[in-house]
Amino acid sequence: MILKVDKVKKYFPIKKGIFLLTAGYVRALEEVSFEISEGQTIGVVGESGCGKTTLGRVIAKVYDATSGRIFYTPHGKENNAIAQAAEIRKNTEKQIMKNYRKDVQMIFQDPYNSLDPRMTIGDILAEPLQVHKVCSSEAALNETVSQLLLKVGLYPEYASRYPHEFSGGQRQRISIARAIALHPRMIICDEPTSALDVSVQSQIINLLKDLQKEYQMAYLFISHNLDVIYHVSDWIMVMYLGNVVEIATPEALFEDPLHPYTSALMKAIPNWNPEERSLGETTLQGEPPSPIAPPSGCPFHTRCEFVMERCKTDKPRLSEIGQDRKVACHLRVQ
Ligand SMILES: Nc1ncnc2c1ncn2[C@@H]1O[C@H](COP(=O)(O)OP(=O)(O)O)[C@@H](O)[C@H]1O
Ligand SMILES: [Mg+2]
Structure with a gap:
Protein backbone atom coordinates (compact mmCIF):
# COMPACT_ATOMS: atom_id res chain seq x y z
CA MET A 1 0.00 0.00 0.00
CA ILE A 2 1.23 3.47 -0.87
CA LEU A 3 -1.74 5.53 0.11
CA LYS A 4 -4.83 5.12 2.25
CA VAL A 5 -7.56 7.71 2.01
CA ASP A 6 -9.88 7.46 4.98
CA LYS A 7 -13.27 9.23 5.06
CA VAL A 8 -11.93 12.35 3.39
CA LYS A 9 -14.34 15.26 3.14
CA LYS A 10 -13.80 18.55 1.37
CA TYR A 11 -16.26 21.38 1.84
CA PHE A 12 -15.52 24.75 0.25
CA PRO A 13 -17.02 27.63 2.25
CA ILE A 14 -19.14 30.09 0.27
CA LYS A 15 -18.32 33.63 1.44
CA LYS A 16 -20.91 36.38 1.17
CA GLY A 17 -21.08 40.15 1.70
CA ILE A 18 -18.40 42.64 2.74
CA PHE A 19 -17.63 40.73 5.92
CA LEU A 20 -17.15 37.51 3.94
CA LEU A 21 -19.38 35.52 6.23
CA THR A 22 -19.73 31.85 5.44
CA ALA A 23 -23.13 31.46 3.81
CA GLY A 24 -22.90 27.74 3.16
CA TYR A 25 -20.63 25.10 1.73
CA VAL A 26 -19.95 23.43 -1.58
CA ARG A 27 -19.79 19.80 -0.52
CA ALA A 28 -17.27 18.65 -3.09
CA LEU A 29 -16.27 15.42 -1.30
CA GLU A 30 -18.26 13.34 1.20
CA GLU A 31 -16.27 10.76 3.14
CA VAL A 32 -14.27 9.20 0.33
CA SER A 33 -12.21 6.13 1.34
CA PHE A 34 -9.93 3.87 -0.68
CA GLU A 35 -6.40 2.45 -0.84
CA ILE A 36 -3.89 2.32 -3.64
CA SER A 37 -0.90 -0.02 -3.99
CA GLU A 38 2.33 -0.06 -6.01
CA GLY A 39 1.83 -0.14 -9.75
CA GLN A 40 -1.94 -0.07 -9.46
CA THR A 41 -4.33 2.17 -11.39
CA ILE A 42 -7.51 3.35 -9.77
CA GLY A 43 -9.82 4.97 -12.28
CA VAL A 44 -12.16 7.70 -11.05
CA VAL A 45 -15.19 8.41 -13.17
CA GLY A 46 -18.30 10.56 -12.85
CA GLU A 47 -19.99 13.57 -14.37
CA SER A 48 -18.46 17.02 -14.33
CA GLY A 49 -18.63 18.58 -10.86
CA CYS A 50 -18.79 15.28 -8.93
CA GLY A 51 -15.53 16.02 -7.10
CA LYS A 52 -12.88 14.18 -9.14
CA THR A 53 -10.42 17.08 -9.38
CA THR A 54 -11.01 18.01 -5.74
CA LEU A 55 -10.12 14.45 -4.73
CA GLY A 56 -6.90 14.66 -6.76
CA ARG A 57 -6.01 18.03 -5.26
CA VAL A 58 -6.68 16.95 -1.70
CA ILE A 59 -4.38 13.97 -2.19
CA ALA A 60 -1.73 16.14 -3.88
CA LYS A 61 -2.02 18.54 -0.92
CA VAL A 62 -3.13 21.45 -3.07
CA TYR A 63 -6.04 21.60 -0.62
CA ASP A 64 -6.31 20.44 2.97
CA ALA A 65 -9.18 18.06 3.62
CA THR A 66 -12.04 19.41 5.74
CA SER A 67 -11.96 16.13 7.66
CA GLY A 68 -10.75 12.58 7.25
CA ARG A 69 -7.20 11.30 6.99
CA ILE A 70 -4.59 10.42 4.40
CA PHE A 71 -1.88 7.87 5.22
CA TYR A 72 1.23 7.38 3.16
CA THR A 73 3.77 4.57 3.36
CA PRO A 74 7.30 5.81 2.71
CA HIS A 75 9.42 3.96 0.19
CA GLY A 76 10.90 0.70 1.46
CA LYS A 77 8.36 0.40 4.29
CA GLU A 78 5.64 -1.32 2.26
CA ASN A 79 5.98 -4.69 4.00
CA ASN A 80 4.77 -3.24 7.19
CA ALA A 81 2.56 -0.66 5.62
CA ILE A 82 0.10 -0.01 8.38
CA ALA A 83 2.68 0.33 11.14
CA GLN A 84 4.95 2.50 9.04
CA ALA A 85 2.37 4.73 7.40
CA ALA A 86 2.67 8.43 8.09
CA GLU A 87 -0.38 10.62 8.30
CA ILE A 88 -0.24 13.47 5.82
CA ARG A 89 -1.68 16.60 7.40
CA LYS A 90 -0.91 20.22 8.10
CA ASN A 91 1.81 19.63 10.67
CA THR A 92 3.39 16.51 9.19
CA GLU A 93 7.14 16.45 9.73
CA LYS A 94 8.96 18.44 7.03
CA GLN A 95 11.07 15.60 5.67
CA ILE A 96 8.06 13.28 5.30
CA MET A 97 6.15 16.07 3.57
CA LYS A 98 9.06 16.72 1.22
CA ASN A 99 9.22 13.03 0.29
CA TYR A 100 5.48 12.95 -0.14
CA ARG A 101 5.57 15.87 -2.57
CA LYS A 102 8.32 14.11 -4.48
CA ASP A 103 6.49 10.78 -4.50
CA VAL A 104 3.02 12.02 -5.41
CA GLN A 105 2.86 14.02 -8.64
CA MET A 106 -0.03 15.40 -10.65
CA ILE A 107 -0.71 15.80 -14.39
CA PHE A 108 -3.45 18.18 -15.42
CA GLN A 109 -6.10 18.29 -18.07
CA ASP A 110 -5.02 21.45 -19.84
CA PRO A 111 -1.54 21.17 -21.31
CA TYR A 112 -1.80 24.80 -22.49
CA ASN A 113 -1.93 26.31 -19.02
CA SER A 114 0.08 23.85 -16.99
CA LEU A 115 3.52 24.84 -18.34
CA ASP A 116 5.01 28.26 -17.53
CA PRO A 117 5.17 30.06 -20.92
CA ARG A 118 8.27 32.06 -19.91
CA MET A 119 10.41 29.05 -19.12
CA THR A 120 12.22 26.82 -21.61
CA ILE A 121 11.35 23.14 -21.61
CA GLY A 122 14.83 22.47 -20.20
CA ASP A 123 14.22 24.82 -17.27
CA ILE A 124 10.76 23.38 -16.65
CA LEU A 125 12.21 19.86 -16.40
CA ALA A 126 15.29 20.94 -14.43
CA GLU A 127 13.27 22.73 -11.75
CA PRO A 128 12.10 19.70 -9.73
CA LEU A 129 15.57 18.12 -10.06
CA GLN A 130 17.17 21.28 -8.65
CA VAL A 131 14.63 21.69 -5.84
CA HIS A 132 15.26 18.13 -4.68
CA LYS A 133 19.01 18.33 -5.41
CA VAL A 134 19.00 15.20 -7.50
CA CYS A 135 21.89 16.05 -9.84
CA SER A 136 25.42 16.76 -8.67
CA SER A 137 26.55 18.91 -11.58
CA GLU A 138 25.28 21.07 -14.43
CA ALA A 139 26.31 18.37 -16.89
CA ALA A 140 24.44 15.69 -14.98
CA LEU A 141 21.38 17.93 -14.88
CA ASN A 142 21.45 18.48 -18.64
CA GLU A 143 21.91 14.78 -19.24
CA THR A 144 18.95 13.93 -16.99
CA VAL A 145 16.77 16.45 -18.83
CA SER A 146 17.77 14.90 -22.18
CA GLN A 147 16.95 11.43 -20.90
CA LEU A 148 13.56 12.61 -19.65
CA LEU A 149 12.70 14.07 -23.05
CA LEU A 150 13.70 10.83 -24.78
CA LYS A 151 11.61 8.84 -22.29
CA VAL A 152 8.47 10.67 -23.33
CA GLY A 153 9.23 10.46 -27.04
CA LEU A 154 10.65 13.95 -27.62
CA TYR A 155 14.05 15.12 -28.87
CA PRO A 156 16.66 16.38 -26.38
CA GLU A 157 17.11 19.45 -28.64
CA TYR A 158 13.65 20.60 -27.57
CA ALA A 159 15.10 21.62 -24.20
CA SER A 160 15.91 25.12 -25.48
CA ARG A 161 12.42 25.76 -26.82
CA TYR A 162 9.35 27.30 -25.16
CA PRO A 163 5.94 25.69 -24.49
CA HIS A 164 4.13 27.70 -27.22
CA GLU A 165 6.25 25.95 -29.85
CA PHE A 166 4.57 22.62 -29.10
CA SER A 167 1.24 20.96 -29.85
CA GLY A 168 -1.17 19.89 -27.11
CA GLY A 169 0.02 16.29 -27.27
CA GLN A 170 3.68 17.33 -27.07
CA ARG A 171 2.94 19.61 -24.14
CA GLN A 172 1.26 16.77 -22.34
CA ARG A 173 4.41 14.69 -22.96
CA ILE A 174 6.44 17.50 -21.39
CA SER A 175 4.09 17.55 -18.37
CA ILE A 176 4.56 13.81 -18.05
CA ALA A 177 8.35 14.19 -18.23
CA ARG A 178 8.16 16.77 -15.44
CA ALA A 179 5.94 14.48 -13.36
CA ILE A 180 8.31 11.49 -13.65
CA ALA A 181 11.51 13.53 -13.16
CA LEU A 182 11.73 12.56 -9.49
CA HIS A 183 10.66 8.93 -9.97
CA PRO A 184 7.37 9.35 -8.13
CA ARG A 185 5.48 6.37 -6.74
CA MET A 186 2.13 7.73 -7.72
CA ILE A 187 0.78 10.13 -10.32
CA ILE A 188 -2.64 11.73 -10.17
CA CYS A 189 -3.68 12.00 -13.81
CA ASP A 190 -6.55 14.50 -13.97
CA GLU A 191 -8.24 14.01 -17.33
CA PRO A 192 -4.83 13.95 -19.03
CA THR A 193 -6.27 13.36 -22.49
CA SER A 194 -9.61 15.15 -22.51
CA ALA A 195 -8.21 18.37 -24.02
CA LEU A 196 -6.39 16.48 -26.79
CA ASP A 197 -7.40 15.38 -30.29
CA VAL A 198 -8.79 11.86 -30.35
CA SER A 199 -5.86 10.73 -32.51
CA VAL A 200 -3.37 11.85 -29.87
CA GLN A 201 -5.28 10.54 -26.84
CA SER A 202 -4.32 6.90 -27.24
CA GLN A 203 -0.65 7.79 -27.76
CA ILE A 204 -0.61 9.62 -24.43
CA ILE A 205 -2.42 6.77 -22.70
CA ASN A 206 0.04 4.25 -24.13
CA LEU A 207 2.95 6.40 -22.98
CA LEU A 208 1.49 6.56 -19.46
CA LYS A 209 0.99 2.78 -19.46
CA ASP A 210 4.57 2.11 -20.63
CA LEU A 211 6.02 4.43 -18.01
CA GLN A 212 3.87 2.83 -15.34
CA LYS A 213 5.26 -0.59 -16.19
CA GLU A 214 8.83 0.64 -16.24
CA TYR A 215 8.67 2.54 -12.95
CA GLN A 216 5.96 0.58 -11.12
CA MET A 217 4.03 3.77 -10.46
CA ALA A 218 0.47 3.86 -9.16
CA TYR A 219 -2.03 6.06 -10.99
CA LEU A 220 -5.14 7.74 -9.76
CA PHE A 221 -6.61 8.16 -13.21
CA ILE A 222 -9.44 10.67 -13.38
CA SER A 223 -11.71 10.87 -16.41
CA HIS A 224 -15.32 11.42 -17.29
CA ASN A 225 -14.81 8.99 -20.16
CA LEU A 226 -15.68 5.44 -19.11
CA ASP A 227 -14.15 4.02 -22.24
CA VAL A 228 -10.71 5.39 -21.34
CA ILE A 229 -11.14 4.37 -17.71
CA TYR A 230 -12.02 0.81 -18.73
CA HIS A 231 -8.73 0.46 -20.60
CA VAL A 232 -6.39 1.83 -17.95
CA SER A 233 -7.84 0.79 -14.59
CA ASP A 234 -7.34 -2.12 -12.23
CA TRP A 235 -10.18 -0.72 -10.16
CA ILE A 236 -12.83 1.82 -11.02
CA MET A 237 -14.43 4.18 -8.51
CA VAL A 238 -17.68 5.74 -9.66
N1 LIG B 1 -11.73 26.01 -5.16
C1 LIG B 1 -13.05 25.80 -5.12
N2 LIG B 1 -13.88 26.63 -4.44
C2 LIG B 1 -15.21 26.40 -4.39
N3 LIG B 1 -15.82 25.39 -5.01
C3 LIG B 1 -15.07 24.53 -5.72
C4 LIG B 1 -13.64 24.69 -5.81
N4 LIG B 1 -13.15 23.67 -6.59
C5 LIG B 1 -14.22 22.94 -6.94
N5 LIG B 1 -15.36 23.43 -6.43
C6 LIG B 1 -16.72 22.86 -6.57
O1 LIG B 1 -16.66 21.54 -6.07
C7 LIG B 1 -17.44 20.67 -6.89
C8 LIG B 1 -16.54 19.57 -7.42
O2 LIG B 1 -15.66 20.13 -8.37
P1 LIG B 1 -14.51 19.32 -9.11
O3 LIG B 1 -13.74 18.58 -8.08
O4 LIG B 1 -13.76 20.27 -9.96
O5 LIG B 1 -15.34 18.29 -10.00
P2 LIG B 1 -14.90 17.44 -11.27
O6 LIG B 1 -13.42 17.47 -11.38
O7 LIG B 1 -15.47 16.08 -11.03
O8 LIG B 1 -15.56 18.09 -12.45
C9 LIG B 1 -18.07 21.53 -7.96
O9 LIG B 1 -19.36 21.90 -7.55
C10 LIG B 1 -17.16 22.73 -8.01
O10 LIG B 1 -17.86 23.87 -8.44
MG1 LIG C 1 -12.18 18.02 -12.96
Whole structure:
Protein backbone atom coordinates (compact mmCIF):
# COMPACT_ATOMS: atom_id res chain seq x y z
CA MET A 1 0.00 0.00 0.00
CA ILE A 2 1.23 3.47 -0.87
CA LEU A 3 -1.74 5.53 0.11
CA LYS A 4 -4.83 5.12 2.25
CA VAL A 5 -7.56 7.71 2.01
CA ASP A 6 -9.88 7.46 4.98
CA LYS A 7 -13.27 9.23 5.06
CA VAL A 8 -11.93 12.35 3.39
CA LYS A 9 -14.34 15.26 3.14
CA LYS A 10 -13.80 18.55 1.37
CA TYR A 11 -16.26 21.38 1.84
CA PHE A 12 -15.52 24.75 0.25
CA PRO A 13 -17.02 27.63 2.25
CA ILE A 14 -19.14 30.09 0.27
CA LYS A 15 -18.32 33.63 1.44
CA LYS A 16 -20.91 36.38 1.17
CA GLY A 17 -21.08 40.15 1.70
CA ILE A 18 -18.40 42.64 2.74
CA PHE A 19 -17.63 40.73 5.92
CA LEU A 20 -17.15 37.51 3.94
CA LEU A 21 -19.38 35.52 6.23
CA THR A 22 -19.73 31.85 5.44
CA ALA A 23 -23.13 31.46 3.81
CA GLY A 24 -22.90 27.74 3.16
CA TYR A 25 -20.63 25.10 1.73
CA VAL A 26 -19.95 23.43 -1.58
CA ARG A 27 -19.79 19.80 -0.52
CA ALA A 28 -17.27 18.65 -3.09
CA LEU A 29 -16.27 15.42 -1.30
CA GLU A 30 -18.26 13.34 1.20
CA GLU A 31 -16.27 10.76 3.14
CA VAL A 32 -14.27 9.20 0.33
CA SER A 33 -12.21 6.13 1.34
CA PHE A 34 -9.93 3.87 -0.68
CA GLU A 35 -6.40 2.45 -0.84
CA ILE A 36 -3.89 2.32 -3.64
CA SER A 37 -0.90 -0.02 -3.99
CA GLU A 38 2.33 -0.06 -6.01
CA GLY A 39 1.83 -0.14 -9.75
CA GLN A 40 -1.94 -0.07 -9.46
CA THR A 41 -4.33 2.17 -11.39
CA ILE A 42 -7.51 3.35 -9.77
CA GLY A 43 -9.82 4.97 -12.28
CA VAL A 44 -12.16 7.70 -11.05
CA VAL A 45 -15.19 8.41 -13.17
CA GLY A 46 -18.30 10.56 -12.85
CA GLU A 47 -19.99 13.57 -14.37
CA SER A 48 -18.46 17.02 -14.33
CA GLY A 49 -18.63 18.58 -10.86
CA CYS A 50 -18.79 15.28 -8.93
CA GLY A 51 -15.53 16.02 -7.10
CA LYS A 52 -12.88 14.18 -9.14
CA THR A 53 -10.42 17.08 -9.38
CA THR A 54 -11.01 18.01 -5.74
CA LEU A 55 -10.12 14.45 -4.73
CA GLY A 56 -6.90 14.66 -6.76
CA ARG A 57 -6.01 18.03 -5.26
CA VAL A 58 -6.68 16.95 -1.70
CA ILE A 59 -4.38 13.97 -2.19
CA ALA A 60 -1.73 16.14 -3.88
CA LYS A 61 -2.02 18.54 -0.92
CA VAL A 62 -3.13 21.45 -3.07
CA TYR A 63 -6.04 21.60 -0.62
CA ASP A 64 -6.31 20.44 2.97
CA ALA A 65 -9.18 18.06 3.62
CA THR A 66 -12.04 19.41 5.74
CA SER A 67 -11.96 16.13 7.66
CA GLY A 68 -10.75 12.58 7.25
CA ARG A 69 -7.20 11.30 6.99
CA ILE A 70 -4.59 10.42 4.40
CA PHE A 71 -1.88 7.87 5.22
CA TYR A 72 1.23 7.38 3.16
CA THR A 73 3.77 4.57 3.36
CA PRO A 74 7.30 5.81 2.71
CA HIS A 75 9.42 3.96 0.19
CA GLY A 76 10.90 0.70 1.46
CA LYS A 77 8.36 0.40 4.29
CA GLU A 78 5.64 -1.32 2.26
CA ASN A 79 5.98 -4.69 4.00
CA ASN A 80 4.77 -3.24 7.19
CA ALA A 81 2.56 -0.66 5.62
CA ILE A 82 0.10 -0.01 8.38
CA ALA A 83 2.68 0.33 11.14
CA GLN A 84 4.95 2.50 9.04
CA ALA A 85 2.37 4.73 7.40
CA ALA A 86 2.67 8.43 8.09
CA GLU A 87 -0.38 10.62 8.30
CA ILE A 88 -0.24 13.47 5.82
CA ARG A 89 -1.68 16.60 7.40
CA LYS A 90 -0.91 20.22 8.10
CA ASN A 91 1.81 19.63 10.67
CA THR A 92 3.39 16.51 9.19
CA GLU A 93 7.14 16.45 9.73
CA LYS A 94 8.96 18.44 7.03
CA GLN A 95 11.07 15.60 5.67
CA ILE A 96 8.06 13.28 5.30
CA MET A 97 6.15 16.07 3.57
CA LYS A 98 9.06 16.72 1.22
CA ASN A 99 9.22 13.03 0.29
CA TYR A 100 5.48 12.95 -0.14
CA ARG A 101 5.57 15.87 -2.57
CA LYS A 102 8.32 14.11 -4.48
CA ASP A 103 6.49 10.78 -4.50
CA VAL A 104 3.02 12.02 -5.41
CA GLN A 105 2.86 14.02 -8.64
CA MET A 106 -0.03 15.40 -10.65
CA ILE A 107 -0.71 15.80 -14.39
CA PHE A 108 -3.45 18.18 -15.42
CA GLN A 109 -6.10 18.29 -18.07
CA ASP A 110 -5.02 21.45 -19.84
CA PRO A 111 -1.54 21.17 -21.31
CA TYR A 112 -1.80 24.80 -22.49
CA ASN A 113 -1.93 26.31 -19.02
CA SER A 114 0.08 23.85 -16.99
CA LEU A 115 3.52 24.84 -18.34
CA ASP A 116 5.01 28.26 -17.53
CA PRO A 117 5.17 30.06 -20.92
CA ARG A 118 8.27 32.06 -19.91
CA MET A 119 10.41 29.05 -19.12
CA THR A 120 12.22 26.82 -21.61
CA ILE A 121 11.35 23.14 -21.61
CA GLY A 122 14.83 22.47 -20.20
CA ASP A 123 14.22 24.82 -17.27
CA ILE A 124 10.76 23.38 -16.65
CA LEU A 125 12.21 19.86 -16.40
CA ALA A 126 15.29 20.94 -14.43
CA GLU A 127 13.27 22.73 -11.75
CA PRO A 128 12.10 19.70 -9.73
CA LEU A 129 15.57 18.12 -10.06
CA GLN A 130 17.17 21.28 -8.65
CA VAL A 131 14.63 21.69 -5.84
CA HIS A 132 15.26 18.13 -4.68
CA LYS A 133 19.01 18.33 -5.41
CA VAL A 134 19.00 15.20 -7.50
CA CYS A 135 21.89 16.05 -9.84
CA SER A 136 25.42 16.76 -8.67
CA SER A 137 26.55 18.91 -11.58
CA GLU A 138 25.28 21.07 -14.43
CA ALA A 139 26.31 18.37 -16.89
CA ALA A 140 24.44 15.69 -14.98
CA LEU A 141 21.38 17.93 -14.88
CA ASN A 142 21.45 18.48 -18.64
CA GLU A 143 21.91 14.78 -19.24
CA THR A 144 18.95 13.93 -16.99
CA VAL A 145 16.77 16.45 -18.83
CA SER A 146 17.77 14.90 -22.18
CA GLN A 147 16.95 11.43 -20.90
CA LEU A 148 13.56 12.61 -19.65
CA LEU A 149 12.70 14.07 -23.05
CA LEU A 150 13.70 10.83 -24.78
CA LYS A 151 11.61 8.84 -22.29
CA VAL A 152 8.47 10.67 -23.33
CA GLY A 153 9.23 10.46 -27.04
CA LEU A 154 10.65 13.95 -27.62
CA TYR A 155 14.05 15.12 -28.87
CA PRO A 156 16.66 16.38 -26.38
CA GLU A 157 17.11 19.45 -28.64
CA TYR A 158 13.65 20.60 -27.57
CA ALA A 159 15.10 21.62 -24.20
CA SER A 160 15.91 25.12 -25.48
CA ARG A 161 12.42 25.76 -26.82
CA TYR A 162 9.35 27.30 -25.16
CA PRO A 163 5.94 25.69 -24.49
CA HIS A 164 4.13 27.70 -27.22
CA GLU A 165 6.25 25.95 -29.85
CA PHE A 166 4.57 22.62 -29.10
CA SER A 167 1.24 20.96 -29.85
CA GLY A 168 -1.17 19.89 -27.11
CA GLY A 169 0.02 16.29 -27.27
CA GLN A 170 3.68 17.33 -27.07
CA ARG A 171 2.94 19.61 -24.14
CA GLN A 172 1.26 16.77 -22.34
CA ARG A 173 4.41 14.69 -22.96
CA ILE A 174 6.44 17.50 -21.39
CA SER A 175 4.09 17.55 -18.37
CA ILE A 176 4.56 13.81 -18.05
CA ALA A 177 8.35 14.19 -18.23
CA ARG A 178 8.16 16.77 -15.44
CA ALA A 179 5.94 14.48 -13.36
CA ILE A 180 8.31 11.49 -13.65
CA ALA A 181 11.51 13.53 -13.16
CA LEU A 182 11.73 12.56 -9.49
CA HIS A 183 10.66 8.93 -9.97
CA PRO A 184 7.37 9.35 -8.13
CA ARG A 185 5.48 6.37 -6.74
CA MET A 186 2.13 7.73 -7.72
CA ILE A 187 0.78 10.13 -10.32
CA ILE A 188 -2.64 11.73 -10.17
CA CYS A 189 -3.68 12.00 -13.81
CA ASP A 190 -6.55 14.50 -13.97
CA GLU A 191 -8.24 14.01 -17.33
CA PRO A 192 -4.83 13.95 -19.03
CA THR A 193 -6.27 13.36 -22.49
CA SER A 194 -9.61 15.15 -22.51
CA ALA A 195 -8.21 18.37 -24.02
CA LEU A 196 -6.39 16.48 -26.79
CA ASP A 197 -7.40 15.38 -30.29
CA VAL A 198 -8.79 11.86 -30.35
CA SER A 199 -5.86 10.73 -32.51
CA VAL A 200 -3.37 11.85 -29.87
CA GLN A 201 -5.28 10.54 -26.84
CA SER A 202 -4.32 6.90 -27.24
CA GLN A 203 -0.65 7.79 -27.76
CA ILE A 204 -0.61 9.62 -24.43
CA ILE A 205 -2.42 6.77 -22.70
CA ASN A 206 0.04 4.25 -24.13
CA LEU A 207 2.95 6.40 -22.98
CA LEU A 208 1.49 6.56 -19.46
CA LYS A 209 0.99 2.78 -19.46
CA ASP A 210 4.57 2.11 -20.63
CA LEU A 211 6.02 4.43 -18.01
CA GLN A 212 3.87 2.83 -15.34
CA LYS A 213 5.26 -0.59 -16.19
CA GLU A 214 8.83 0.64 -16.24
CA TYR A 215 8.67 2.54 -12.95
CA GLN A 216 5.96 0.58 -11.12
CA MET A 217 4.03 3.77 -10.46
CA ALA A 218 0.47 3.86 -9.16
CA TYR A 219 -2.03 6.06 -10.99
CA LEU A 220 -5.14 7.74 -9.76
CA PHE A 221 -6.61 8.16 -13.21
CA ILE A 222 -9.44 10.67 -13.38
CA SER A 223 -11.71 10.87 -16.41
CA HIS A 224 -15.32 11.42 -17.29
CA ASN A 225 -14.81 8.99 -20.16
CA LEU A 226 -15.68 5.44 -19.11
CA ASP A 227 -14.15 4.02 -22.24
CA VAL A 228 -10.71 5.39 -21.34
CA ILE A 229 -11.14 4.37 -17.71
CA TYR A 230 -12.02 0.81 -18.73
CA HIS A 231 -8.73 0.46 -20.60
CA VAL A 232 -6.39 1.83 -17.95
CA SER A 233 -7.84 0.79 -14.59
CA ASP A 234 -7.34 -2.12 -12.23
CA TRP A 235 -10.18 -0.72 -10.16
CA ILE A 236 -12.83 1.82 -11.02
CA MET A 237 -14.43 4.18 -8.51
CA VAL A 238 -17.68 5.74 -9.66
CA MET A 239 -18.40 9.11 -8.07
CA TYR A 240 -21.65 10.98 -7.78
CA LEU A 241 -22.04 14.35 -6.07
CA GLY A 242 -18.92 13.92 -3.96
CA ASN A 243 -19.70 10.32 -3.00
CA VAL A 244 -18.17 7.05 -4.16
CA VAL A 245 -21.21 5.02 -5.22
CA GLU A 246 -19.48 1.93 -6.60
CA ILE A 247 -16.00 0.36 -6.69
CA ALA A 248 -15.28 -2.67 -8.87
CA THR A 249 -12.88 -4.11 -11.43
CA PRO A 250 -13.48 -2.86 -14.98
CA GLU A 251 -14.82 -6.26 -16.06
CA ALA A 252 -17.28 -6.53 -13.18
CA LEU A 253 -18.37 -2.92 -13.53
CA PHE A 254 -19.00 -3.12 -17.26
CA GLU A 255 -20.56 -6.54 -17.33
CA ASP A 256 -22.73 -6.08 -14.31
CA PRO A 257 -23.04 -2.51 -13.05
CA LEU A 258 -24.72 -2.64 -9.65
CA HIS A 259 -25.49 1.01 -9.03
CA PRO A 260 -28.24 2.58 -11.15
CA TYR A 261 -25.95 5.56 -11.71
CA THR A 262 -23.14 3.36 -13.06
CA SER A 263 -25.63 1.65 -15.28
CA ALA A 264 -26.86 5.00 -16.61
CA LEU A 265 -23.30 6.16 -17.27
CA MET A 266 -22.66 3.03 -19.33
CA LYS A 267 -25.68 3.72 -21.42
CA ALA A 268 -24.09 6.99 -22.48
CA ILE A 269 -21.21 5.16 -24.14
CA PRO A 270 -22.28 4.82 -27.75
CA ASN A 271 -20.28 1.75 -28.70
CA TRP A 272 -20.60 -0.13 -25.46
CA ASN A 273 -23.76 -2.12 -25.42
CA PRO A 274 -23.65 -5.31 -23.38
CA GLU A 275 -26.79 -7.29 -24.08
CA GLU A 276 -27.68 -7.98 -20.52
CA ARG A 277 -27.67 -5.27 -17.94
CA SER A 278 -28.73 -6.13 -14.48
CA LEU A 279 -30.67 -2.92 -14.07
CA GLY A 280 -32.03 -2.75 -17.57
CA GLU A 281 -32.14 0.36 -19.65
CA THR A 282 -31.40 3.25 -17.40
CA THR A 283 -31.10 6.78 -18.63
CA LEU A 284 -29.83 9.84 -16.87
CA GLN A 285 -32.36 12.65 -16.68
CA GLY A 286 -31.37 16.28 -16.27
CA GLU A 287 -28.42 17.70 -14.38
CA PRO A 288 -26.99 16.46 -11.10
CA PRO A 289 -28.29 18.41 -8.07
CA SER A 290 -26.17 21.21 -6.62
CA PRO A 291 -23.47 20.16 -4.15
CA ILE A 292 -24.43 23.27 -2.13
CA ALA A 293 -27.77 21.70 -1.21
CA PRO A 294 -27.41 17.99 -1.93
CA PRO A 295 -30.51 15.78 -1.63
CA SER A 296 -31.20 14.03 1.66
CA GLY A 297 -30.79 10.26 1.74
CA CYS A 298 -29.16 8.76 -1.32
CA PRO A 299 -27.51 11.52 -3.37
CA PHE A 300 -28.78 9.87 -6.57
CA HIS A 301 -32.41 9.42 -5.52
CA THR A 302 -33.69 12.50 -7.41
CA ARG A 303 -32.58 10.98 -10.72
CA CYS A 304 -32.96 7.29 -10.01
CA GLU A 305 -35.74 5.41 -11.71
CA PHE A 306 -35.64 2.69 -9.06
CA VAL A 307 -36.08 5.13 -6.18
CA MET A 308 -37.81 3.74 -3.08
CA GLU A 309 -39.23 5.59 -0.08
CA ARG A 310 -36.26 4.87 2.15
CA CYS A 311 -33.80 6.24 -0.47
CA LYS A 312 -35.18 9.73 0.22
CA THR A 313 -34.14 9.78 3.86
CA ASP A 314 -31.67 6.99 4.47
CA LYS A 315 -28.25 7.39 2.87
CA PRO A 316 -26.89 4.02 1.66
CA ARG A 317 -23.38 3.20 2.86
CA LEU A 318 -20.73 1.95 0.50
CA SER A 319 -20.85 -1.75 1.39
CA GLU A 320 -19.04 -4.84 0.27
CA ILE A 321 -20.99 -7.10 -2.06
CA GLY A 322 -19.50 -10.49 -2.80
CA GLN A 323 -15.79 -10.39 -3.46
CA ASP A 324 -13.91 -7.26 -4.43
CA ARG A 325 -16.94 -5.07 -4.98
CA LYS A 326 -18.55 -2.24 -3.15
CA VAL A 327 -21.77 -0.41 -3.85
CA ALA A 328 -23.86 2.22 -2.08
CA CYS A 329 -27.44 1.38 -3.03
CA HIS A 330 -30.45 0.14 -1.05
CA LEU A 331 -31.47 -2.08 -3.96
CA ARG A 332 -28.31 -4.07 -3.46
CA VAL A 333 -27.58 -3.86 0.23
CA GLN A 334 -30.38 -4.65 2.64
N1 LIG B 1 -11.73 26.01 -5.16
C1 LIG B 1 -13.05 25.80 -5.12
N2 LIG B 1 -13.88 26.63 -4.44
C2 LIG B 1 -15.21 26.40 -4.39
N3 LIG B 1 -15.82 25.39 -5.01
C3 LIG B 1 -15.07 24.53 -5.72
C4 LIG B 1 -13.64 24.69 -5.81
N4 LIG B 1 -13.15 23.67 -6.59
C5 LIG B 1 -14.22 22.94 -6.94
N5 LIG B 1 -15.36 23.43 -6.43
C6 LIG B 1 -16.72 22.86 -6.57
O1 LIG B 1 -16.66 21.54 -6.07
C7 LIG B 1 -17.44 20.67 -6.89
C8 LIG B 1 -16.54 19.57 -7.42
O2 LIG B 1 -15.66 20.13 -8.37
P1 LIG B 1 -14.51 19.32 -9.11
O3 LIG B 1 -13.74 18.58 -8.08
O4 LIG B 1 -13.76 20.27 -9.96
O5 LIG B 1 -15.34 18.29 -10.00
P2 LIG B 1 -14.90 17.44 -11.27
O6 LIG B 1 -13.42 17.47 -11.38
O7 LIG B 1 -15.47 16.08 -11.03
O8 LIG B 1 -15.56 18.09 -12.45
C9 LIG B 1 -18.07 21.53 -7.96
O9 LIG B 1 -19.36 21.90 -7.55
C10 LIG B 1 -17.16 22.73 -8.01
O10 LIG B 1 -17.86 23.87 -8.44
MG1 LIG C 1 -12.18 18.02 -12.96
